[in-house]
Amino acid sequence: MEKNNPWTWVPTLYFAEGVPYVLVNTVSVIIFKKMGMSNGDVAMFTGLLYLPWVIKPLWSPFVDIIRTKRWWTVSMQIVMTAAMLCGALLLPSLTPAEISAGNVPVSPFAAALAVFWITAFASATHDIAADGFYMLALNREQQAFFVGIRSTFYRLATIFGQGFIVFIAGMAESRTGNIPMSWRLTLILCSVIFGLLTLYHSFILPKPLADRPHLSPEQRSERAREIFREFGRTFSTFFSKKHIWLAVAFMLLYRLPEAFLVKMLNPFLLDPVSAGGLGLPTEQVGLVYGTIGIIALTAGGIIGGMAASKWGLRRALWPMALSLALPCSVFLYLGAVQPESLWTISICVALDQFGYGFGFTAYMLYLIAFSEGEFKTSHYSLCTAFMAMSMMLPGMFAGYLQESLGYVGFFGMVMLCCLATVLVTFFVKKTLDYEG
Secondary structure, three states, X not given: OOOOOHHHOHHHHHHHHHHXXXXXXXXXXXXXXXXXXXXXXXXHHHHXXXXXXXXXXXXXXXXXXXXOHHHHHHHHHHHHHHHHHHHXXXXXXXXXXXXXXXXXXXXXXHHHHHHHHHHHHHHHHHHHHXXXXXXXXXXXXXXXXXXXXXXXXXHHHHHHHHHHHHHHHHHHHHXXXXXXXXXXXXXXHHHHHHHHHHHHHHHHOOOOOOOOOOOOHHHHXXXXXXXXXXXXXXXXXXXXXXXXXHHHXXXXXXXXXXXHHXXXXXXXXXOOHHHOOOOOOHHHHHHHHHHHHHHHHHHHHHHHHHHHHHHOHHHHHHHHHHHHHHHHHHHHHHHHHOOOOHHHHHHHHHHHHHHHHHHHHHHHHHHXXXXXXXXXXXXXXXXXXXXXXXXHHHHHHHHHHHHHHHHHHHHHHHHHHXXXXXXXXXXHHHHHHHXX
Protein backbone atom coordinates (compact mmCIF):
# COMPACT_ATOMS: atom_id res chain seq x y z
CA MET A 1 0.00 0.00 0.00
CA GLU A 2 1.10 3.56 -0.63
CA LYS A 3 2.27 5.49 2.38
CA ASN A 4 -0.69 7.88 2.50
CA ASN A 5 -3.33 5.21 1.99
CA PRO A 6 -5.77 5.68 4.89
CA TRP A 7 -5.77 1.93 5.53
CA THR A 8 -2.13 2.22 6.64
CA TRP A 9 -2.83 4.67 9.45
CA VAL A 10 -6.53 5.17 10.32
CA PRO A 11 -6.93 1.76 12.07
CA THR A 12 -3.72 2.11 14.08
CA LEU A 13 -4.39 5.76 14.95
CA TYR A 14 -7.74 4.95 16.54
CA PHE A 15 -6.34 1.87 18.21
CA ALA A 16 -3.72 4.19 19.73
CA GLU A 17 -6.48 6.61 20.76
CA GLY A 18 -8.40 3.91 22.62
CA VAL A 19 -5.60 2.17 24.55
CA PRO A 20 -4.58 5.00 26.94
CA TYR A 21 -8.20 5.96 27.58
CA VAL A 22 -8.97 2.42 28.71
CA LEU A 23 -5.73 2.18 30.66
CA VAL A 24 -6.48 5.38 32.60
CA ASN A 25 -10.20 4.95 33.22
CA THR A 26 -10.67 1.19 33.58
CA VAL A 27 -7.42 -0.74 33.96
CA SER A 28 -6.22 1.71 36.63
CA VAL A 29 -9.16 0.60 38.81
CA ILE A 30 -8.00 -3.01 38.60
CA ILE A 31 -4.35 -2.11 39.22
CA PHE A 32 -4.99 -0.11 42.39
CA LYS A 33 -7.62 -2.57 43.61
CA LYS A 34 -5.24 -5.50 43.18
CA MET A 35 -2.49 -3.50 44.91
CA GLY A 36 -4.58 -3.21 48.09
CA MET A 37 -6.21 0.22 47.85
CA SER A 38 -9.70 0.41 49.39
CA ASN A 39 -12.77 0.60 47.14
CA GLY A 40 -13.51 4.13 48.32
CA ASP A 41 -10.05 5.43 47.47
CA VAL A 42 -9.91 3.49 44.20
CA ALA A 43 -13.16 5.04 42.97
CA MET A 44 -12.30 8.55 44.17
CA PHE A 45 -8.79 8.80 42.74
CA THR A 46 -9.40 6.94 39.50
CA GLY A 47 -12.62 8.95 39.10
CA LEU A 48 -10.58 12.14 39.22
CA LEU A 49 -8.55 10.84 36.29
CA TYR A 50 -11.64 11.46 34.16
CA LEU A 51 -11.31 15.24 34.64
CA PRO A 52 -9.21 15.96 31.50
CA TRP A 53 -12.03 14.66 29.30
CA VAL A 54 -14.49 16.92 31.16
CA ILE A 55 -12.46 20.09 30.66
CA LYS A 56 -10.77 19.40 27.32
CA PRO A 57 -13.08 21.85 25.46
CA LEU A 58 -11.22 24.59 27.36
CA TRP A 59 -7.91 23.94 25.62
CA SER A 60 -8.92 22.17 22.41
CA PRO A 61 -9.02 25.40 20.31
CA PHE A 62 -5.41 26.20 21.27
CA VAL A 63 -4.18 22.93 19.76
CA ASP A 64 -4.94 24.44 16.34
CA ILE A 65 -2.80 27.55 16.74
CA ILE A 66 0.32 26.25 18.50
CA ARG A 67 1.55 23.37 16.29
CA THR A 68 0.21 21.03 13.63
CA LYS A 69 -2.25 18.29 14.56
CA ARG A 70 0.24 15.71 13.30
CA TRP A 71 2.85 17.10 15.69
CA TRP A 72 0.41 16.99 18.60
CA THR A 73 -0.65 13.44 17.73
CA VAL A 74 2.87 12.01 17.63
CA SER A 75 4.11 14.10 20.55
CA MET A 76 1.29 12.97 22.84
CA GLN A 77 1.97 9.36 21.85
CA ILE A 78 5.61 9.83 22.88
CA VAL A 79 4.49 11.32 26.22
CA MET A 80 2.10 8.42 26.83
CA THR A 81 4.73 5.81 25.95
CA ALA A 82 7.09 7.34 28.49
CA ALA A 83 4.29 7.67 31.06
CA MET A 84 3.36 3.98 30.80
CA LEU A 85 6.99 3.04 31.43
CA CYS A 86 7.26 5.46 34.36
CA GLY A 87 3.99 4.13 35.77
CA ALA A 88 5.46 0.62 35.76
CA LEU A 89 8.59 1.76 37.58
CA LEU A 90 6.74 3.89 40.13
CA LEU A 91 4.25 1.29 41.35
CA PRO A 92 5.02 0.66 45.04
CA SER A 93 6.54 -2.59 46.27
CA LEU A 94 4.03 -3.95 48.75
CA THR A 95 4.06 -7.19 50.69
CA PRO A 96 1.30 -9.79 50.19
CA ALA A 97 0.12 -9.08 53.76
CA GLU A 98 -0.25 -5.35 53.04
CA ILE A 99 -2.14 -6.05 49.83
CA SER A 100 -4.47 -8.67 51.29
CA ALA A 101 -5.47 -6.27 54.10
CA GLY A 102 -7.15 -4.14 51.42
CA ASN A 103 -6.62 -0.78 53.13
CA VAL A 104 -3.28 0.46 51.76
CA PRO A 105 -3.31 4.28 52.03
CA VAL A 106 -3.09 6.45 48.94
CA SER A 107 0.35 7.88 49.77
CA PRO A 108 2.43 4.95 48.36
CA PHE A 109 0.55 5.36 45.06
CA ALA A 110 1.02 9.14 44.78
CA ALA A 111 3.80 8.97 42.16
CA ALA A 112 1.96 6.39 40.06
CA LEU A 113 -1.27 8.43 40.26
CA ALA A 114 0.65 11.52 39.08
CA VAL A 115 1.87 9.55 36.05
CA PHE A 116 -1.70 8.42 35.32
CA TRP A 117 -2.75 12.09 35.49
CA ILE A 118 -0.10 12.96 32.89
CA THR A 119 -1.32 10.08 30.74
CA ALA A 120 -4.91 11.30 31.09
CA PHE A 121 -4.12 14.85 29.95
CA ALA A 122 -1.93 13.56 27.11
CA SER A 123 -4.68 11.15 26.05
CA ALA A 124 -7.37 13.85 26.06
CA THR A 125 -5.10 16.13 24.01
CA HIS A 126 -4.33 13.24 21.66
CA ASP A 127 -8.09 12.74 21.14
CA ILE A 128 -8.43 16.38 20.07
CA ALA A 129 -5.46 16.23 17.70
CA ALA A 130 -6.18 12.80 16.20
CA ASP A 131 -9.84 13.60 15.48
CA GLY A 132 -8.83 16.90 13.88
CA PHE A 133 -6.07 15.23 11.88
CA TYR A 134 -8.56 12.64 10.59
CA MET A 135 -10.70 15.44 9.14
CA LEU A 136 -7.73 17.26 7.60
CA ALA A 137 -6.04 14.22 6.07
CA LEU A 138 -9.17 12.69 4.49
CA ASN A 139 -11.72 14.08 2.08
CA ARG A 140 -15.45 13.89 2.85
CA GLU A 141 -15.94 10.57 1.07
CA GLN A 142 -13.00 8.98 2.89
CA GLN A 143 -14.17 10.35 6.23
CA ALA A 144 -17.61 8.78 5.71
CA PHE A 145 -16.10 5.46 4.58
CA PHE A 146 -13.66 5.14 7.48
CA VAL A 147 -16.00 6.24 10.29
CA GLY A 148 -16.98 2.61 10.92
CA ILE A 149 -13.36 1.46 10.65
CA ARG A 150 -12.15 3.93 13.25
CA SER A 151 -14.96 2.95 15.63
CA THR A 152 -14.13 -0.73 15.18
CA PHE A 153 -10.47 -0.27 15.99
CA TYR A 154 -11.30 1.93 18.97
CA ARG A 155 -13.44 -0.95 20.28
CA LEU A 156 -10.61 -3.38 19.58
CA ALA A 157 -8.36 -1.15 21.67
CA THR A 158 -10.93 -1.41 24.47
CA ILE A 159 -10.85 -5.21 24.26
CA PHE A 160 -7.04 -5.08 24.13
CA GLY A 161 -6.90 -2.92 27.26
CA GLN A 162 -9.67 -4.39 29.39
CA GLY A 163 -9.31 -7.91 28.04
CA PHE A 164 -5.84 -8.85 26.81
CA ILE A 165 -3.81 -6.59 29.12
CA VAL A 166 -5.78 -7.61 32.23
CA PHE A 167 -5.56 -11.27 31.18
CA ILE A 168 -1.76 -11.00 30.77
CA ALA A 169 -1.45 -9.36 34.19
CA GLY A 170 -3.55 -12.13 35.71
CA MET A 171 -1.44 -14.86 34.10
CA ALA A 172 1.75 -13.17 35.33
CA GLU A 173 0.23 -12.90 38.80
CA SER A 174 -0.72 -16.59 38.90
CA ARG A 175 2.76 -17.66 37.78
CA THR A 176 4.86 -15.33 39.93
CA GLY A 177 2.56 -14.82 42.92
CA ASN A 178 3.80 -11.23 42.92
CA ILE A 179 1.02 -8.72 42.17
CA PRO A 180 3.21 -5.56 41.93
CA MET A 181 5.67 -7.34 39.65
CA SER A 182 2.88 -8.67 37.41
CA TRP A 183 1.55 -5.15 36.83
CA ARG A 184 5.02 -3.71 36.32
CA LEU A 185 5.68 -6.25 33.58
CA THR A 186 2.26 -5.61 32.06
CA LEU A 187 2.71 -1.83 31.96
CA ILE A 188 6.19 -2.28 30.46
CA LEU A 189 4.59 -4.44 27.77
CA CYS A 190 2.01 -1.68 27.16
CA SER A 191 4.80 0.86 26.86
CA VAL A 192 6.70 -1.27 24.33
CA ILE A 193 3.60 -1.87 22.19
CA PHE A 194 2.59 1.78 22.33
CA GLY A 195 6.15 2.86 21.59
CA LEU A 196 6.16 0.73 18.43
CA LEU A 197 2.85 2.32 17.39
CA THR A 198 4.33 5.77 18.00
CA LEU A 199 7.42 4.97 15.93
CA TYR A 200 5.21 3.65 13.14
CA HIS A 201 3.02 6.77 13.16
CA SER A 202 6.01 9.11 13.15
CA PHE A 203 6.84 7.74 9.69
CA ILE A 204 3.49 6.66 8.24
CA LEU A 205 1.12 9.50 9.13
CA PRO A 206 0.64 11.74 6.08
CA LYS A 207 1.49 15.43 6.08
CA PRO A 208 -1.58 17.12 4.58
CA LEU A 209 -1.13 20.64 3.29
CA ALA A 210 -4.09 21.78 5.37
CA ASP A 211 -2.24 20.76 8.55
CA ARG A 212 0.23 23.63 8.55
CA PRO A 213 0.70 26.52 10.98
CA HIS A 214 0.01 29.62 8.89
CA LEU A 215 0.03 32.14 11.72
CA SER A 216 2.77 34.53 12.80
CA PRO A 217 3.32 35.10 16.56
CA GLU A 218 1.24 38.28 16.33
CA GLN A 219 -1.53 36.42 14.50
CA ARG A 220 -1.44 33.66 17.09
CA SER A 221 -1.87 36.21 19.85
CA GLU A 222 -4.84 37.74 18.05
CA ARG A 223 -6.28 34.28 17.40
CA ALA A 224 -5.97 33.46 21.11
CA ARG A 225 -7.95 36.59 21.96
CA GLU A 226 -10.58 35.56 19.42
CA ILE A 227 -10.80 32.13 21.06
CA PHE A 228 -11.47 33.68 24.46
CA ARG A 229 -14.20 35.84 22.92
CA GLU A 230 -15.62 32.77 21.19
CA PHE A 231 -15.68 30.93 24.53
CA GLY A 232 -17.90 33.67 25.90
CA ARG A 233 -20.28 33.48 22.94
CA THR A 234 -20.35 29.68 23.08
CA PHE A 235 -21.28 29.61 26.77
CA SER A 236 -23.85 32.40 26.52
CA THR A 237 -25.60 30.91 23.49
CA PHE A 238 -25.47 27.38 24.94
CA PHE A 239 -27.06 28.39 28.24
CA SER A 240 -29.65 30.48 26.37
CA LYS A 241 -30.98 27.46 24.48
CA LYS A 242 -34.56 26.38 25.05
CA HIS A 243 -34.99 23.74 27.80
CA ILE A 244 -31.29 24.13 28.73
CA TRP A 245 -31.58 23.09 32.38
CA LEU A 246 -33.70 20.07 31.52
CA ALA A 247 -31.11 19.14 28.90
CA VAL A 248 -28.27 19.49 31.42
CA ALA A 249 -30.22 17.34 33.89
CA PHE A 250 -30.70 14.72 31.19
CA MET A 251 -26.99 14.76 30.29
CA LEU A 252 -26.01 14.33 33.95
CA LEU A 253 -28.68 11.87 35.14
CA TYR A 254 -29.62 9.63 32.20
CA ARG A 255 -26.63 7.35 32.84
CA LEU A 256 -26.63 7.69 36.64
CA PRO A 257 -27.14 3.94 37.38
CA GLU A 258 -24.31 2.92 35.06
CA ALA A 259 -22.07 5.76 36.32
CA PHE A 260 -22.22 4.33 39.85
CA LEU A 261 -22.04 0.75 38.66
CA VAL A 262 -19.09 0.94 36.30
CA LYS A 263 -16.59 2.00 38.98
CA MET A 264 -17.54 -0.89 41.25
CA LEU A 265 -17.94 -3.58 38.60
CA ASN A 266 -14.32 -4.70 38.54
CA PRO A 267 -13.86 -4.50 42.34
CA PHE A 268 -17.03 -6.58 42.72
CA LEU A 269 -15.70 -9.23 40.35
CA LEU A 270 -12.32 -9.25 42.14
CA ASP A 271 -13.33 -9.04 45.80
CA PRO A 272 -13.46 -12.37 47.67
CA VAL A 273 -16.80 -14.01 48.38
CA SER A 274 -16.32 -13.29 52.08
CA ALA A 275 -16.29 -9.55 51.25
CA GLY A 276 -19.44 -9.81 49.15
CA GLY A 277 -17.68 -10.08 45.77
CA LEU A 278 -17.41 -12.92 43.27
CA GLY A 279 -13.74 -13.77 43.89
CA LEU A 280 -12.71 -14.08 40.23
CA PRO A 281 -9.00 -14.25 39.42
CA THR A 282 -7.64 -11.31 37.43
CA GLU A 283 -7.39 -13.18 34.14
CA GLN A 284 -11.06 -14.19 34.35
CA VAL A 285 -12.03 -10.55 34.94
CA GLY A 286 -10.19 -9.73 31.71
CA LEU A 287 -12.22 -12.41 29.94
CA VAL A 288 -15.65 -11.71 31.48
CA TYR A 289 -15.76 -7.91 31.55
CA GLY A 290 -12.88 -6.90 29.32
CA THR A 291 -13.75 -9.22 26.43
CA ILE A 292 -17.28 -10.68 26.64
CA GLY A 293 -18.65 -7.49 28.16
CA ILE A 294 -17.07 -5.22 25.55
CA ILE A 295 -18.27 -7.44 22.69
CA ALA A 296 -21.81 -7.27 24.12
CA LEU A 297 -21.48 -3.48 24.56
CA THR A 298 -20.39 -3.12 20.94
CA ALA A 299 -23.22 -5.34 19.70
CA GLY A 300 -25.72 -3.29 21.71
CA GLY A 301 -24.39 -0.09 20.19
CA ILE A 302 -24.59 -1.44 16.64
CA ILE A 303 -28.14 -2.73 17.07
CA GLY A 304 -29.06 0.50 18.85
CA GLY A 305 -27.81 2.51 15.89
CA MET A 306 -29.86 0.37 13.49
CA ALA A 307 -32.96 0.74 15.65
CA ALA A 308 -32.51 4.50 16.03
CA SER A 309 -32.12 4.97 12.28
CA LYS A 310 -35.43 3.16 11.79
CA TRP A 311 -37.42 4.57 14.73
CA GLY A 312 -35.97 8.04 15.23
CA LEU A 313 -35.15 9.58 18.60
CA ARG A 314 -38.73 10.08 19.82
CA ARG A 315 -39.76 6.45 19.35
CA ALA A 316 -36.40 5.09 20.49
CA LEU A 317 -36.04 7.12 23.67
CA TRP A 318 -38.19 5.06 26.06
CA PRO A 319 -37.05 1.58 24.91
CA MET A 320 -33.44 2.70 25.08
CA ALA A 321 -33.78 4.39 28.47
CA LEU A 322 -35.28 1.25 29.96
CA SER A 323 -32.66 -0.88 28.22
CA LEU A 324 -29.93 1.17 29.87
CA ALA A 325 -31.47 1.18 33.35
CA LEU A 326 -33.17 -2.15 33.97
CA PRO A 327 -30.32 -4.60 33.15
CA CYS A 328 -28.42 -3.16 36.14
CA SER A 329 -30.62 -5.53 38.14
CA VAL A 330 -28.36 -8.44 37.12
CA PHE A 331 -25.78 -7.15 39.60
CA LEU A 332 -28.32 -7.11 42.40
CA TYR A 333 -28.86 -10.80 41.58
CA LEU A 334 -25.12 -11.50 41.40
CA GLY A 335 -24.51 -9.71 44.69
CA ALA A 336 -27.28 -11.61 46.48
CA VAL A 337 -26.58 -15.07 45.04
CA GLN A 338 -22.80 -14.86 44.42
CA PRO A 339 -22.85 -17.68 41.82
CA GLU A 340 -19.69 -19.67 41.16
CA SER A 341 -20.53 -20.42 37.53
CA LEU A 342 -18.40 -18.36 35.15
CA TRP A 343 -21.09 -18.82 32.50
CA THR A 344 -23.75 -17.30 34.76
CA ILE A 345 -21.52 -14.35 35.62
CA SER A 346 -20.56 -13.83 31.96
CA ILE A 347 -24.20 -13.88 30.79
CA CYS A 348 -25.19 -11.34 33.45
CA VAL A 349 -22.32 -9.00 32.57
CA ALA A 350 -23.12 -9.38 28.86
CA LEU A 351 -26.80 -8.53 29.44
CA ASP A 352 -25.90 -5.39 31.36
CA GLN A 353 -23.34 -4.25 28.80
CA PHE A 354 -25.60 -5.00 25.83
CA GLY A 355 -28.40 -2.99 27.46
CA TYR A 356 -26.03 -0.12 28.16
CA GLY A 357 -24.73 -0.12 24.58
CA PHE A 358 -28.27 -0.15 23.19
CA GLY A 359 -29.53 2.53 25.58
CA PHE A 360 -26.53 4.81 25.12
CA THR A 361 -27.52 5.36 21.48
CA ALA A 362 -30.49 7.55 22.48
CA TYR A 363 -28.21 9.61 24.72
CA MET A 364 -25.81 10.37 21.86
CA LEU A 365 -28.70 11.17 19.51
CA TYR A 366 -30.09 13.62 22.04
CA LEU A 367 -26.72 15.35 22.40
CA ILE A 368 -26.50 15.74 18.62
CA ALA A 369 -30.08 17.01 18.39
CA PHE A 370 -29.64 19.49 21.24
CA SER A 371 -26.44 20.86 19.67
CA GLU A 372 -28.15 21.81 16.40
CA GLY A 373 -27.89 25.46 15.48
CA GLU A 374 -25.37 28.14 14.59
CA PHE A 375 -22.74 26.92 17.08
CA LYS A 376 -23.30 23.20 16.52
CA THR A 377 -19.66 22.09 16.89
CA SER A 378 -18.85 24.14 20.00
CA HIS A 379 -22.18 23.30 21.64
CA TYR A 380 -21.65 19.60 21.00
CA SER A 381 -18.24 19.93 22.64
CA LEU A 382 -19.93 21.33 25.76
CA CYS A 383 -22.45 18.48 25.66
CA THR A 384 -19.63 15.93 25.66
CA ALA A 385 -18.11 17.72 28.65
CA PHE A 386 -21.36 17.19 30.55
CA MET A 387 -21.36 13.61 29.30
CA ALA A 388 -17.91 13.04 30.82
CA MET A 389 -18.96 14.80 34.03
CA SER A 390 -21.99 12.50 34.31
CA MET A 391 -19.63 9.54 34.66
CA MET A 392 -16.91 11.25 36.72
CA LEU A 393 -18.92 12.68 39.63
CA PRO A 394 -20.96 9.59 40.61
CA GLY A 395 -17.95 7.33 40.00
CA MET A 396 -15.80 9.30 42.45
CA PHE A 397 -18.16 8.50 45.34
CA ALA A 398 -19.23 5.01 44.28
CA GLY A 399 -16.53 3.30 46.34
CA TYR A 400 -17.38 5.06 49.60
CA LEU A 401 -21.07 4.27 49.07
CA GLN A 402 -20.25 0.61 48.43
CA GLU A 403 -18.12 0.40 51.57
CA SER A 404 -20.97 1.90 53.57
CA LEU A 405 -23.80 -0.17 52.06
CA GLY A 406 -22.10 -3.42 51.10
CA TYR A 407 -22.41 -4.80 47.59
CA VAL A 408 -26.06 -5.86 47.82
CA GLY A 409 -27.07 -2.52 49.35
CA PHE A 410 -25.00 -0.66 46.77
CA PHE A 411 -26.61 -2.49 43.86
CA GLY A 412 -30.01 -1.81 45.41
CA MET A 413 -29.14 1.90 45.46
CA VAL A 414 -28.10 1.63 41.79
CA MET A 415 -31.56 0.27 40.99
CA LEU A 416 -33.14 3.24 42.79
CA CYS A 417 -31.04 5.51 40.58
CA CYS A 418 -32.93 4.06 37.62
CA LEU A 419 -35.74 6.36 38.74
CA ALA A 420 -33.54 9.32 37.77
CA THR A 421 -33.17 7.88 34.27
CA VAL A 422 -36.94 7.38 34.00
CA LEU A 423 -37.71 10.86 35.34
CA VAL A 424 -35.42 12.82 32.99
CA THR A 425 -36.52 10.65 30.07
CA PHE A 426 -40.17 11.43 30.83
CA PHE A 427 -39.64 15.20 30.78
CA VAL A 428 -37.27 15.21 27.81
CA LYS A 429 -39.69 13.09 25.79
CA LYS A 430 -42.36 15.75 26.36
CA THR A 431 -40.06 18.45 24.94
CA LEU A 432 -39.29 16.29 21.92
CA ASP A 433 -43.01 15.77 21.30
CA TYR A 434 -43.60 19.49 21.71
CA GLU A 435 -40.78 20.46 19.37
CA GLY A 436 -41.77 17.83 16.82
